[in-house]
Amino acid sequence: MKKIMNKVEDIVPEMVSGMTKAYPDLIKQIDGTQAIIRNDENFKKNKIVGLVSGGGSGHEPLHAGFVGDGMLSAAVCGEIFTSPTPDQIYEAIKASDNGEGVLLIVKNYSGDVMNFDMAKEMADFDDIKVEQIIVDDDISVENSEYTQGKRGVAGTVLVEKILGAAARSDLNLTDLKALGEKVINQTHTIGIALSAATVPAVGHPGFELQNDEIEFGIGIHNERGYSVEKLRSSKEIAEELTSKIMDSFENNTSAKYSVLVNGMGATPLMEQYIFTNDVLDILKDKNFNVEYSKVGNLVTSIDMQGLSLTISKVDDQLINYLNEPVTTIGW
Known part of the structure; x- marks a missing residue:
């Protein structure tokens, strides 16, 4: 294993420190935590619903890279592939509340759901209005090793982008939650891997694939998928996932x-x-109307070699939200 790091136990704190030092005009660290919050001049000026997300590190730029004007108010960085603790989530909720309440965007992993639930209960005692939505866009498998039900994967960033724009347009907490649930229900993802991620504390890949193999349906924590097959062309992979x-x-x-x-x-x-070229050609040939597209490393799995395809049903308002400019590190 070769990684650019100092001590394994310092990876997440040093990552958070490096991000906040590099972009002090956009974000800052909440004292005593590994949570990042907006630091732009509009944050406290605009009285809008706060949006808080987070999860295990190793998926950057998710979530911390999407903190900023037009997206998240705060993100909580857990240890690698490990949920952040309730007390740190609670601090992010408090720091994000401008009097209009806070919406939690939670990926469907058992640890995340449990810890965000606990933080929500803590905030309830402070009379902070808190709601949450659970992202479960991965249609590859049910009941993976970290989940009950479907996993939350790359569709999460689309939820954060749309809700960030909607919050900025003054949607209230109830309407934001309803919008988020609508987007989640209309967002489906499948991922593939050519090689697994290497967690630094473990020191070797999470699973092994031969040089001529590909795995369909993997998760973002090295969870296994639905099929290991011989490597195919980009067009053949695109055909399977789009179909x-x-x-x-x-x-x-x-x-x-x-x-x-x-x-x-x-x-x-x-x-x-x-791969995008193949996907868009296939969808066009089958008369599907694609109104918005984006490509890039947005929800990663450390050093996994692979990609995922997310397709969402959208309307004109959602397209407008997706196209709105934002000021974040990662978008």
Whole structure:
């Protein structure tokens, strides 16, 4: 294992410190925590609903890279692939509350759901209005090793982007929660891996694939997928993923869609664009109307080689929210 680091136990604190030192005009660290909060001049000036997310580190730029005007108010960075603790989430909730309440955006992993629930209960004692939504966009498998039900993966960033724009337009807490649940229900993701991630504390890949193998349906914590097969061409991979996702939408050609091609950490953008070209050609040939697309490393898995495809059903308002400019590190 080769990593650019100092001590394994210092990776997350030093990452948080490096981010906040590099972008002090955008973010700052909440004292005594590994939570990051907006530091721009508009944050306390605009009395809008606070948006808080977070989870285990190793998925950067998710979530900390999306803290800023137009997206998250705060993000809580747990240890690598490990949920942040309730007390740190609680501090992020308090710091994000401008009097309009706070919405928690939680990926569907058992530790995250439990700890965000506990933090919500702590905030309730302070009379802070808190609601939460659970992102479970991965349609690859049910009941993975970290979850009950579907996993929350790359679709999370689309939820954060849309809700950030909606919050900035003064939607209240109740309406934001309803909008978030609508987006989650209309967002489906499948990922693939050519090689697994190496957690620094472990020192070796989470699973092994042969040089001519690919795994379909992997998760962002090295969770296994639904099939290990011989490596295929980009077009063949795109055909499988688009077919499975569009089948889940009942092949509705009257709807509008957004497409997100997400790199898992070690896949060059060149390959992501090749795959995107194939996906968009396939969808066009099948008369699906793609109104928005984005490509890049947004929800990674340390150094996993692979990518994921997220397709969402959208309307004109959601497209406008996706296109709104934001001021963050990662978007």
